[in-house]
Amino acid sequence: MMRTRPLKVALLGCGVVGSEVARIMTTHADDLAARIGAPVELAGVAVRRPSKVREGIDPALITTDATALVKRGDIDVVIEVIGGIEPSRTLITTAFEHGASVVSANKALLAEDGAALHAAAEQHGRDLYYEAAVAGAIPLVRPLRESLAGDKVNRVLGIVNGTTNFILDKMDTSGAGYSEALDEATALGFAEADPTADVEGFDAAAKAAILAGIAFHTRVRIGDVHREGITEVTAADIASARRMGCTVKLLAICERAADGQSVTARVHPAMIPLSHPLASVREAYNAVFVEAEAAGQLMFYGPGAGGSPTASAVLGDLVAVCRNKLNEATGPGESAYTRLPVSPMGDVVTRYHISLDVADKPGVLAQVATVFAEKGVSIDTVRQQGKDGEASLVVVTHRASDAALSATVEALRKLDTVRGVASIMRVEGE
Numbered sequence: 071m072m073r074t075r076p077l078k079v080a081l082l083g084c085g086v087v088g089s090e091v092a093r094i095m096t097t098h099a100d101d102l103a104a105r106i107g108a109p110v111e112l113a114g115v116a117v118r119r120p121s122k123v124r125e126g127i128d129p130a131l132i133t134t135d136a137t138a139l140v141k142r143g144d145i146d147v148v149i150e151v152i153g154g155i156e157p158s159r160t161l162i163t164t165a166f167e168h169g170a171s172v173v174s175a176n177k178a179l180l181a182e183d184g185a186a187l188h189a190a191a192e193q194h195g196r197d198l199y200y201e202a203a204v205a206g207a208i209p210l211v212r213p214l215r216e217s218l219a220g221d222k223v224n225r226v227l228g229i230v231n232g233t234t235n236f237i238l239d240k241m242d243t244s245g246a247g248y249s250e251a252l253d254e255a256t257a258l259g260f261a262e263a264d265p266t267a268d269v270e271g272f273d274a275a276a277k278a279a280i281l282a283g284i285a286f287h288t289r290v291r292i293g294d295v296h297r298e299g300i301t302e303v304t305a306a307d308i309a310s311a312r313r314m315g316c317t318v319k320l321l322a323i324c325e326r327a328a329d330g331q332s333v334t335a336r337v338h339p340a341m342i343p344l345s346h347p348l349a350s351v352r353e354a355y356n357a358v359f360v361e362a363e364a365a366g367q368l369m370f371y372g373p374g375a376g377g378s379p380t381a382s383a384v385l386g387d388l389v390a391v392c393r394n395k396l397n398e399a400t401g402p403g404e405s406a407y408t409r410l411p412v413s414p415m416g417d418v419v420t421r422y423h424i425s426l427d428v429a430d431k432p433g434v435l436a437q438v439a440t441v442f443a444e445k446g447v448s449i450d451t452v453r454q455q456g457k458d459g460e461a462s463l464v465v466v467t468h469r470a471s472d473a474a475l476s477a478t479v480e481a482l483r484k485l486d487t488v489r490g491v492a493s494i495m496r497v498e499g500e
Protein backbone atom coordinates (compact mmCIF):
# COMPACT_ATOMS: atom_id res chain seq x y z
CA MET A 71 0.00 0.00 0.00
CA MET A 72 1.28 3.47 -0.89
CA ARG A 73 2.21 5.73 2.00
CA THR A 74 0.93 9.25 1.36
CA ARG A 75 3.46 11.16 3.47
CA PRO A 76 6.46 11.72 1.22
CA LEU A 77 10.03 10.76 2.02
CA LYS A 78 12.14 13.92 1.96
CA VAL A 79 15.38 14.15 0.05
CA ALA A 80 18.12 16.77 0.35
CA LEU A 81 20.39 17.14 -2.66
CA LEU A 82 23.90 18.45 -1.96
CA GLY A 83 25.51 19.73 -5.16
CA CYS A 84 23.73 20.43 -8.42
CA GLY A 85 26.45 20.10 -11.05
CA VAL A 86 26.80 17.48 -13.79
CA VAL A 87 25.41 14.62 -11.66
CA GLY A 88 23.18 16.56 -9.24
CA SER A 89 21.22 18.33 -11.98
CA GLU A 90 20.47 14.97 -13.63
CA VAL A 91 19.41 13.45 -10.29
CA ALA A 92 16.97 16.36 -9.78
CA ARG A 93 15.65 16.05 -13.33
CA ILE A 94 14.99 12.30 -13.10
CA MET A 95 13.45 12.62 -9.61
CA THR A 96 10.96 15.08 -11.09
CA THR A 97 10.22 13.41 -14.42
CA HIS A 98 9.98 9.88 -12.93
CA ALA A 99 8.30 10.86 -9.67
CA ASP A 100 5.28 8.56 -10.13
CA ASP A 101 7.36 5.48 -11.02
CA LEU A 102 9.76 6.12 -8.16
CA ALA A 103 6.85 6.44 -5.74
CA ALA A 104 5.29 3.21 -7.01
CA ARG A 105 8.59 1.32 -6.68
CA ILE A 106 9.33 2.66 -3.23
CA GLY A 107 5.81 2.58 -1.82
CA ALA A 108 5.83 6.29 -0.92
CA PRO A 109 6.34 9.53 -2.83
CA VAL A 110 9.85 11.05 -2.69
CA GLU A 111 10.04 14.80 -2.48
CA LEU A 112 13.04 17.01 -3.21
CA ALA A 113 13.02 19.06 -0.01
CA GLY A 114 16.14 21.18 -0.55
CA VAL A 115 19.03 21.64 -2.95
CA ALA A 116 22.35 22.98 -1.65
CA VAL A 117 24.40 24.78 -4.26
CA ARG A 118 27.43 27.06 -4.39
CA ARG A 119 26.09 29.45 -7.02
CA PRO A 120 22.42 30.26 -6.20
CA SER A 121 22.04 32.74 -9.07
CA LYS A 122 22.50 30.04 -11.72
CA VAL A 123 19.28 29.16 -13.57
CA ARG A 124 18.36 25.53 -12.82
CA GLU A 125 15.62 24.32 -15.10
CA GLY A 126 12.94 22.19 -13.44
CA ILE A 127 14.03 23.00 -9.88
CA ASP A 128 11.77 25.18 -7.72
CA PRO A 129 13.96 28.21 -6.79
CA ALA A 130 12.45 28.08 -3.28
CA LEU A 131 14.35 24.82 -2.70
CA ILE A 132 17.76 26.32 -3.43
CA THR A 133 20.06 27.14 -0.53
CA THR A 134 23.74 27.86 -0.10
CA ASP A 135 23.63 26.55 3.46
CA ALA A 136 24.22 22.81 3.05
CA THR A 137 24.88 22.41 6.80
CA ALA A 138 21.48 23.84 7.77
CA LEU A 139 19.84 21.59 5.18
CA VAL A 140 21.33 18.35 6.55
CA LYS A 141 20.49 19.45 10.11
CA ARG A 142 16.81 20.02 9.41
CA GLY A 143 15.68 16.80 11.07
CA ASP A 144 12.83 16.11 8.61
CA ILE A 145 15.19 14.89 5.88
CA ASP A 146 15.07 11.13 5.24
CA VAL A 147 17.84 10.84 2.64
CA VAL A 148 20.78 13.09 1.80
CA ILE A 149 22.28 12.71 -1.68
CA GLU A 150 25.86 14.00 -1.68
CA VAL A 151 27.13 14.88 -5.16
CA ILE A 152 29.49 17.72 -4.29
CA GLY A 153 32.67 15.62 -4.41
CA GLY A 154 36.00 16.03 -2.62
CA ILE A 155 36.84 15.48 1.04
CA GLU A 156 35.48 18.59 2.76
CA PRO A 157 32.82 19.81 3.29
CA SER A 158 31.36 16.52 2.03
CA ARG A 159 32.72 14.42 4.93
CA THR A 160 31.31 16.74 7.60
CA LEU A 161 28.00 17.08 5.77
CA ILE A 162 27.60 13.30 5.53
CA THR A 163 28.40 12.67 9.19
CA THR A 164 26.10 15.53 10.21
CA ALA A 165 23.35 13.97 8.08
CA PHE A 166 23.70 10.67 9.96
CA GLU A 167 23.67 12.50 13.32
CA HIS A 168 20.40 14.16 12.32
CA GLY A 169 18.70 10.94 11.25
CA ALA A 170 19.17 10.79 7.48
CA SER A 171 20.59 7.99 5.36
CA VAL A 172 23.12 8.95 2.68
CA VAL A 173 23.62 8.19 -0.99
CA SER A 174 26.96 9.43 -2.32
CA ALA A 175 28.91 9.33 -5.59
CA ASN A 176 32.08 10.49 -3.85
CA LYS A 177 34.82 7.92 -4.48
CA ALA A 178 37.58 10.27 -3.34
CA LEU A 179 36.00 10.52 0.11
CA LEU A 180 35.01 6.86 0.40
CA ALA A 181 38.53 5.73 -0.54
CA GLU A 182 40.03 8.13 1.99
CA ASP A 183 37.68 7.72 4.92
CA GLY A 184 35.13 5.03 4.07
CA ALA A 185 35.62 3.16 7.36
CA ALA A 186 34.73 6.23 9.46
CA LEU A 187 31.68 6.98 7.31
CA HIS A 188 30.45 3.40 7.61
CA ALA A 189 31.01 3.56 11.36
CA ALA A 190 28.97 6.77 11.59
CA ALA A 191 26.15 5.23 9.54
CA GLU A 192 26.11 2.16 11.77
CA GLN A 193 26.25 4.19 14.98
CA HIS A 194 23.12 6.09 13.95
CA GLY A 195 21.37 3.09 12.37
CA ARG A 196 21.36 4.61 8.90
CA ASP A 197 22.34 3.53 5.36
CA LEU A 198 25.38 4.55 3.33
CA TYR A 199 25.04 3.60 -0.36
CA TYR A 200 27.49 4.55 -3.12
CA GLU A 201 26.90 2.64 -6.35
CA ALA A 202 27.73 5.73 -8.42
CA ALA A 203 31.17 6.00 -6.84
CA VAL A 204 32.57 3.14 -8.93
CA ALA A 205 32.10 2.75 -12.68
CA GLY A 206 29.17 5.17 -13.04
CA ALA A 207 25.95 3.49 -14.13
CA ILE A 208 27.34 -0.06 -13.97
CA PRO A 209 25.91 -2.05 -11.07
CA LEU A 210 29.13 -3.21 -9.41
CA VAL A 211 29.21 -2.03 -5.81
CA ARG A 212 25.88 -3.60 -4.91
CA PRO A 213 26.59 -6.87 -6.78
CA LEU A 214 29.84 -7.15 -4.82
CA ARG A 215 28.27 -6.14 -1.50
CA GLU A 216 25.14 -8.24 -1.93
CA SER A 217 24.91 -10.71 -4.85
CA LEU A 218 28.46 -12.04 -4.40
CA ALA A 219 28.41 -11.92 -0.59
CA GLY A 220 28.28 -15.74 -0.49
CA ASP A 221 31.25 -16.26 -2.80
CA LYS A 222 35.01 -15.67 -2.49
CA VAL A 223 36.28 -13.01 -4.89
CA ASN A 224 39.93 -13.44 -5.84
CA ARG A 225 40.44 -10.79 -8.52
CA VAL A 226 38.85 -7.62 -9.84
CA LEU A 227 40.33 -6.20 -13.03
CA GLY A 228 39.08 -3.55 -15.38
CA ILE A 229 38.72 -0.08 -16.79
CA VAL A 230 37.16 2.15 -14.15
CA ASN A 231 37.88 5.66 -15.40
CA GLY A 232 35.85 6.98 -18.31
CA THR A 233 37.92 10.10 -18.98
CA THR A 234 41.23 8.30 -19.45
CA ASN A 235 39.61 5.56 -21.51
CA PHE A 236 38.08 8.27 -23.69
CA ILE A 237 41.48 9.94 -24.15
CA LEU A 238 43.40 6.71 -24.89
CA ASP A 239 40.67 5.57 -27.26
CA LYS A 240 40.74 8.86 -29.20
CA MET A 241 44.55 8.83 -29.36
CA ASP A 242 44.53 5.24 -30.61
CA THR A 243 41.67 5.28 -33.10
CA SER A 244 41.56 8.83 -34.49
CA GLY A 245 45.12 9.98 -33.73
CA ALA A 246 43.70 12.83 -31.61
CA GLY A 247 46.15 14.71 -29.40
CA TYR A 248 46.10 14.23 -25.63
CA SER A 249 44.93 17.77 -24.75
CA GLU A 250 42.25 17.86 -27.41
CA ALA A 251 40.82 14.53 -26.17
CA LEU A 252 40.93 15.69 -22.52
CA ASP A 253 39.07 18.91 -23.39
CA GLU A 254 36.38 16.88 -25.12
CA ALA A 255 36.01 14.52 -22.13
CA THR A 256 35.69 17.53 -19.82
CA ALA A 257 33.06 19.18 -22.03
CA LEU A 258 31.05 15.95 -22.02
CA GLY A 259 30.95 15.95 -18.18
CA PHE A 260 33.16 12.87 -17.72
CA ALA A 261 36.17 14.47 -16.03
CA GLU A 262 36.45 15.35 -12.35
CA ALA A 263 36.30 19.03 -11.30
CA ASP A 264 40.11 18.86 -11.40
CA PRO A 265 40.90 16.48 -14.28
CA THR A 266 44.32 15.78 -12.75
CA ALA A 267 42.40 13.28 -10.62
CA ASP A 268 41.57 11.37 -13.79
CA VAL A 269 44.76 11.61 -15.83
CA GLU A 270 47.12 10.99 -12.90
CA GLY A 271 45.11 7.92 -11.88
CA PHE A 272 43.81 9.19 -8.51
CA ASP A 273 40.17 8.63 -9.49
CA ALA A 274 40.85 5.06 -10.66
CA ALA A 275 42.96 4.42 -7.54
CA ALA A 276 40.07 5.55 -5.32
CA LYS A 277 37.76 3.17 -7.17
CA ALA A 278 40.33 0.35 -6.90
CA ALA A 279 40.53 0.92 -3.13
CA ILE A 280 36.74 0.76 -2.79
CA LEU A 281 36.51 -2.36 -4.97
CA ALA A 282 39.35 -4.16 -3.19
CA GLY A 283 37.84 -3.38 0.21
CA ILE A 284 34.41 -4.70 -0.72
CA ALA A 285 35.65 -7.66 -2.77
CA PHE A 286 38.14 -8.95 -0.19
CA HIS A 287 36.27 -7.86 2.98
CA THR A 288 39.23 -5.87 4.18
CA ARG A 289 40.24 -2.21 4.43
CA VAL A 290 42.07 -0.66 1.52
CA ARG A 291 42.58 3.08 1.30
CA ILE A 292 43.62 5.11 -1.70
CA GLY A 293 47.15 5.48 -0.28
CA ASP A 294 47.54 1.68 -0.39
CA VAL A 295 46.97 1.57 -4.14
CA HIS A 296 49.96 1.73 -6.48
CA ARG A 297 49.10 4.50 -8.93
CA GLU A 298 50.38 5.57 -12.34
CA GLY A 299 48.31 7.77 -14.65
CA ILE A 300 48.30 8.22 -18.42
CA THR A 301 50.22 11.48 -18.70
CA GLU A 302 53.37 9.67 -19.79
CA VAL A 303 51.72 7.45 -22.36
CA THR A 304 52.97 8.63 -25.74
CA ALA A 305 51.72 8.19 -29.29
CA ALA A 306 54.85 6.01 -29.76
CA ASP A 307 53.70 3.68 -26.92
CA ILE A 308 50.32 3.34 -28.56
CA ALA A 309 51.89 2.67 -31.97
CA SER A 310 54.24 0.10 -30.41
CA ALA A 311 51.26 -1.60 -28.75
CA ARG A 312 49.52 -1.77 -32.15
CA ARG A 313 52.57 -3.45 -33.70
CA MET A 314 52.31 -6.12 -31.00
CA GLY A 315 48.58 -6.61 -31.68
CA CYS A 316 47.73 -4.74 -28.46
CA THR A 317 46.14 -1.52 -27.27
CA VAL A 318 46.87 0.64 -24.22
CA LYS A 319 44.29 0.94 -21.40
CA LEU A 320 44.42 2.36 -17.89
CA LEU A 321 43.64 -0.66 -15.73
CA ALA A 322 42.73 -1.13 -12.10
CA ILE A 323 43.77 -4.54 -10.81
CA CYS A 324 42.98 -5.86 -7.32
CA GLU A 325 44.16 -9.35 -6.43
CA ARG A 326 44.12 -11.70 -3.49
CA ALA A 327 47.49 -13.44 -3.09
CA ALA A 328 47.55 -17.16 -3.88
CA ASP A 329 48.06 -17.98 -0.18
CA GLY A 330 45.09 -15.74 0.72
CA GLN A 331 47.15 -13.84 3.28
CA SER A 332 47.49 -10.49 1.50
CA VAL A 333 46.09 -8.43 -1.37
CA THR A 334 47.45 -6.05 -4.01
CA ALA A 335 45.76 -3.06 -5.62
CA ARG A 336 47.24 -1.12 -8.52
CA VAL A 337 46.31 1.31 -11.25
CA HIS A 338 48.54 1.82 -14.27
CA PRO A 339 48.48 1.90 -18.06
CA ALA A 340 48.95 -1.53 -19.59
CA MET A 341 49.09 -3.13 -23.00
CA ILE A 342 46.34 -5.67 -23.59
CA PRO A 343 45.83 -7.85 -26.69
CA LEU A 344 43.28 -6.58 -29.20
CA SER A 345 41.51 -9.93 -28.82
CA HIS A 346 40.84 -9.27 -25.11
CA PRO A 347 37.29 -7.98 -24.34
CA LEU A 348 38.72 -4.93 -22.53
CA ALA A 349 40.40 -3.82 -25.78
CA SER A 350 37.02 -3.11 -27.32
CA VAL A 351 35.85 -0.87 -24.47
CA ARG A 352 35.53 2.48 -26.23
CA GLU A 353 35.04 6.12 -25.25
CA ALA A 354 33.95 6.69 -21.63
CA TYR A 355 32.68 3.14 -21.16
CA ASN A 356 34.01 1.05 -18.30
CA ALA A 357 34.29 -2.73 -17.97
CA VAL A 358 35.25 -4.79 -14.97
CA PHE A 359 35.98 -8.50 -14.64
CA VAL A 360 35.29 -10.10 -11.29
CA GLU A 361 36.74 -13.56 -10.67
CA ALA A 362 35.08 -15.45 -7.86
CA GLU A 363 35.73 -18.97 -6.62
CA ALA A 364 32.26 -20.39 -7.19
CA ALA A 365 30.88 -18.01 -9.82
CA GLY A 366 33.91 -18.02 -12.11
CA GLN A 367 34.49 -14.97 -14.27
CA LEU A 368 31.86 -12.21 -14.45
CA MET A 369 32.05 -9.15 -16.67
CA PHE A 370 30.32 -5.84 -15.90
CA TYR A 371 30.15 -3.32 -18.73
CA GLY A 372 28.51 0.02 -19.40
CA PRO A 373 28.75 3.81 -19.25
CA GLY A 374 31.29 4.70 -16.57
CA ALA A 375 30.87 8.47 -16.45
CA GLY A 376 28.55 11.33 -17.36
CA GLY A 377 25.64 13.03 -15.65
CA SER A 378 22.76 10.84 -16.70
CA PRO A 379 24.46 7.39 -16.30
CA THR A 380 25.78 8.40 -12.88
CA ALA A 381 22.36 9.72 -11.84
CA SER A 382 20.92 6.29 -12.74
CA ALA A 383 23.16 4.68 -10.11
CA VAL A 384 22.34 7.39 -7.56
CA LEU A 385 18.60 6.91 -8.08
CA GLY A 386 18.90 3.13 -7.80
CA ASP A 387 20.50 3.67 -4.41
CA LEU A 388 17.83 6.21 -3.48
CA VAL A 389 15.09 3.67 -4.15
CA ALA A 390 16.91 1.00 -2.09
CA VAL A 391 17.55 3.35 0.84
CA CYS A 392 13.94 4.60 0.82
CA ARG A 393 12.62 1.02 0.79
CA ASN A 394 14.86 0.21 3.76
CA LYS A 395 13.57 3.28 5.56
CA LEU A 396 9.93 2.26 5.07
CA ASN A 397 10.76 -1.24 6.33
CA GLU A 398 12.58 0.25 9.31
CA ALA A 399 15.63 -1.69 8.18
CA THR A 400 19.12 -0.92 6.94
CA GLY A 401 21.04 -2.43 4.05
CA PRO A 402 24.52 -3.95 4.24
CA GLY A 403 27.13 -2.02 6.21
CA GLU A 404 30.88 -2.31 6.01
CA SER A 405 32.03 -5.94 5.79
CA ALA A 406 35.76 -5.51 6.49
CA TYR A 407 36.04 -8.39 8.93
CA THR A 408 39.46 -9.50 7.62
CA ARG A 409 42.57 -7.40 8.03
CA LEU A 410 44.64 -8.43 5.01
CA PRO A 411 47.82 -6.43 4.45
CA VAL A 412 48.24 -4.72 1.09
CA SER A 413 51.51 -5.93 -0.45
CA PRO A 414 53.88 -3.49 -2.13
CA MET A 415 54.04 -3.15 -5.90
CA GLY A 416 57.42 -4.93 -5.96
CA ASP A 417 55.59 -8.20 -5.15
CA VAL A 418 53.27 -7.95 -8.15
CA VAL A 419 54.09 -10.41 -10.92
CA THR A 420 53.25 -9.62 -14.54
CA ARG A 421 54.79 -9.20 -18.04
CA TYR A 422 56.57 -6.09 -19.31
CA HIS A 423 57.15 -4.28 -22.59
CA ILE A 424 60.38 -2.27 -22.47
CA SER A 425 61.55 0.03 -25.21
CA LEU A 426 65.27 0.92 -25.15
CA ASP A 427 67.32 3.33 -27.27
CA VAL A 428 70.66 1.59 -27.81
CA ALA A 429 73.85 1.92 -29.86
CA ASP A 430 73.56 -0.08 -33.08
CA LYS A 431 76.75 -2.10 -32.80
CA PRO A 432 77.77 -5.74 -32.33
CA GLY A 433 77.27 -7.23 -28.86
CA VAL A 434 74.61 -4.80 -27.62
CA LEU A 435 71.82 -7.34 -27.76
CA ALA A 436 73.95 -9.86 -25.83
CA GLN A 437 74.79 -7.22 -23.18
CA VAL A 438 71.14 -6.35 -22.71
CA ALA A 439 70.10 -10.01 -22.58
CA THR A 440 72.76 -10.68 -19.94
CA VAL A 441 71.31 -7.98 -17.66
CA PHE A 442 67.85 -9.52 -17.94
CA ALA A 443 69.29 -12.99 -17.17
CA GLU A 444 71.30 -11.73 -14.18
CA LYS A 445 68.17 -10.20 -12.63
CA GLY A 446 66.14 -13.34 -13.25
CA VAL A 447 63.78 -11.77 -15.79
CA SER A 448 63.12 -14.12 -18.70
CA ILE A 449 62.75 -12.58 -22.18
CA ASP A 450 59.85 -13.64 -24.39
CA THR A 451 60.49 -11.59 -27.57
CA VAL A 452 62.97 -8.96 -28.80
CA ARG A 453 62.48 -6.63 -31.75
CA GLN A 454 65.30 -4.42 -33.03
CA GLN A 455 65.07 -1.54 -35.45
CA GLY A 456 68.21 0.29 -36.60
CA LYS A 457 68.40 4.01 -37.34
CA ASP A 458 71.69 5.88 -38.16
CA GLY A 459 74.06 4.10 -35.77
CA GLU A 460 71.38 4.00 -33.07
CA ALA A 461 68.73 1.34 -32.64
CA SER A 462 65.49 0.85 -30.86
CA LEU A 463 65.18 -2.41 -28.96
CA VAL A 464 61.78 -3.60 -27.79
CA VAL A 465 61.86 -6.40 -25.22
CA VAL A 466 58.78 -8.24 -23.99
CA THR A 467 59.34 -10.36 -20.89
CA HIS A 468 57.74 -13.43 -19.43
CA ARG A 469 56.12 -12.99 -16.01
CA ALA A 470 58.45 -11.38 -13.48
CA SER A 471 58.11 -9.47 -10.24
CA ASP A 472 57.94 -5.69 -10.38
CA ALA A 473 60.95 -5.60 -8.06
CA ALA A 474 63.03 -7.75 -10.45
CA LEU A 475 61.95 -5.63 -13.39
CA SER A 476 62.89 -2.39 -11.62
CA ALA A 477 66.33 -3.84 -10.79
CA THR A 478 66.75 -4.84 -14.45
CA VAL A 479 65.89 -1.36 -15.69
CA GLU A 480 68.24 0.23 -13.20
CA ALA A 481 71.10 -1.99 -14.42
CA LEU A 482 70.22 -1.36 -18.08
CA ARG A 483 70.43 2.40 -17.53
CA LYS A 484 74.03 1.93 -16.37
CA LEU A 485 75.15 0.28 -19.64
CA ASP A 486 77.11 2.65 -21.92
CA THR A 487 75.40 1.17 -24.93
CA VAL A 488 71.92 1.96 -23.57
CA ARG A 489 71.21 5.59 -24.46
CA GLY A 490 67.87 5.67 -22.70
CA VAL A 491 64.80 3.74 -21.57
CA ALA A 492 62.06 5.13 -23.81
CA SER A 493 59.17 3.38 -22.10
CA ILE A 494 58.21 0.60 -19.72
CA MET A 495 54.71 -0.74 -19.81
CA ARG A 496 53.09 -3.74 -18.20
CA VAL A 497 51.38 -6.30 -20.43
CA GLU A 498 48.13 -7.72 -19.03
CA GLY A 499 45.28 -9.91 -20.13
CA GLU A 500 47.20 -12.77 -21.74
Ligand SMILES: NC(=O)C1=CN([C@@H]2O[C@H](COP(=O)(O)OP(=O)(O)OC[C@H]3O[C@@H](n4cnc5c(N)ncnc54)[C@H](O)[C@@H]3O)[C@@H](O)[C@H]2O)C=CC1
Nearest residue numbers: 083084085086087116117118151152153175176375376380
Ligand atom coordinates in the same frame (compact mmCIF):
# COMPACT_ATOMS: atom_id res chain seq x y z
N1 LIG B 1 30.67 13.38 -13.59
C1 LIG B 1 30.75 12.06 -13.57
O1 LIG B 1 30.77 11.40 -14.61
C2 LIG B 1 30.79 11.34 -12.28
C3 LIG B 1 30.94 11.98 -11.08
N2 LIG B 1 30.98 11.26 -9.92
C4 LIG B 1 31.13 11.94 -8.64
O2 LIG B 1 29.96 12.71 -8.41
C5 LIG B 1 30.30 13.85 -7.64
C6 LIG B 1 29.85 15.10 -8.37
O3 LIG B 1 30.48 15.13 -9.62
P1 LIG B 1 30.02 16.18 -10.76
O4 LIG B 1 28.57 16.40 -10.68
O5 LIG B 1 30.62 15.66 -12.01
O6 LIG B 1 30.81 17.46 -10.29
P2 LIG B 1 30.43 19.00 -10.55
O7 LIG B 1 31.65 19.78 -10.26
O8 LIG B 1 29.78 19.14 -11.88
O9 LIG B 1 29.32 19.25 -9.44
C7 LIG B 1 29.60 19.49 -8.09
C8 LIG B 1 28.75 20.69 -7.68
O10 LIG B 1 28.86 20.89 -6.28
C9 LIG B 1 28.84 22.29 -6.05
N3 LIG B 1 29.39 22.56 -4.73
C10 LIG B 1 30.69 22.68 -4.37
N4 LIG B 1 30.77 22.94 -3.06
C11 LIG B 1 29.52 23.01 -2.59
C12 LIG B 1 28.96 23.25 -1.30
N5 LIG B 1 29.72 23.49 -0.26
N6 LIG B 1 27.61 23.24 -1.19
C13 LIG B 1 26.83 22.98 -2.24
N7 LIG B 1 27.30 22.76 -3.49
C14 LIG B 1 28.63 22.76 -3.65
C15 LIG B 1 29.64 22.87 -7.21
O11 LIG B 1 29.34 24.24 -7.40
C16 LIG B 1 29.19 21.98 -8.36
O12 LIG B 1 28.08 22.54 -9.05
C17 LIG B 1 31.82 13.78 -7.40
O13 LIG B 1 32.06 13.10 -6.19
C18 LIG B 1 32.29 12.91 -8.57
O14 LIG B 1 33.49 12.25 -8.30
C19 LIG B 1 30.86 9.90 -9.88
C20 LIG B 1 30.71 9.20 -11.04
C21 LIG B 1 30.69 9.85 -12.34
Ligand SMILES: N[C@@H](CC=O)C(=O)O
Nearest residue numbers: 231232233261262375
Ligand atom coordinates in the same frame (compact mmCIF):
# COMPACT_ATOMS: atom_id res chain seq x y z
N1 LIG C 1 35.86 11.31 -13.76
C1 LIG C 1 35.30 10.00 -13.64
C2 LIG C 1 33.83 10.09 -13.48
C3 LIG C 1 33.22 8.85 -13.05
O1 LIG C 1 33.54 8.24 -12.05
C4 LIG C 1 35.63 9.18 -14.87
O2 LIG C 1 36.05 9.76 -15.86
O3 LIG C 1 35.47 7.96 -14.81
Ligand code: NA
Nearest residue numbers: 201204206208
Ligand atom coordinates in the same frame (compact mmCIF):
# COMPACT_ATOMS: atom_id res chain seq x y z
NA1 NA D 1 28.47 1.82 -10.37
